[in-house]
Amino acid sequence: MDKVKVYEIKIQACIAQTKLQEALRIGLSVLELIGISFPTNITPLDIQEYLQKTQSNLRGKNISELINLPLLQDTEKSAALRILSSLVPIAFVSKPELFPLIICGQINLSLQSGIS
Known part of the structure; x- marks a missing residue:
């Protein structure tokens, strides 16, 4: 999980530097x-x-x-929801065909695992 937190920071740094494709690549990885x-x-x-x-x-x-819905207890899935959330505006701007998939991913993950 520590690795994931580092990647979350990298994603935010890329967003701040307007390196949207890099942020998207890291997030999807x-x-x-x-x-x-x-x-x-x-x-x-x-x-x-x-x-x-x-x-x-x-x-x-x-x-x-x-x-x-129950609260999300799984830290890994919680991290996944945070990453998905950070990718929403990037996908909307730079890869619009991915946007609905990310939104659906967030909804389905919340329905299956709980809300955060």
């Missing part, structure tokens, strides 16, 4: 180490699959159920 990966060449079908999976995971859940 760290997420892979944690077990979260995204397709390299994202297609509309990939986006559709991620959206359908998220929709399926949300089906039948009301707002109060979502608000009352």
Whole structure:
């Protein structure tokens, strides 16, 4: 986990220096180490699959159920959510096809593991 914290700092440093591609590369690499990966060449079908999976995971859940999800206890998954959050604006600007996948990843991870 100490390694992941160092990478989080590196990502933030790259963002501060407007090295967005480098921050994205580091973030995606760290997420892979944690077990979260995204397709390299994202297609509309990939986006559709991620959206359908998220929709399926949300089906039948009301707002109060979502608000009352358990707190995330797993430090590794908590780090993954922090990294995903830091990559949202980068993906939006520099790799828009990745943006919906990251958002879906955050939602699905929270639904499975808890909220932070």
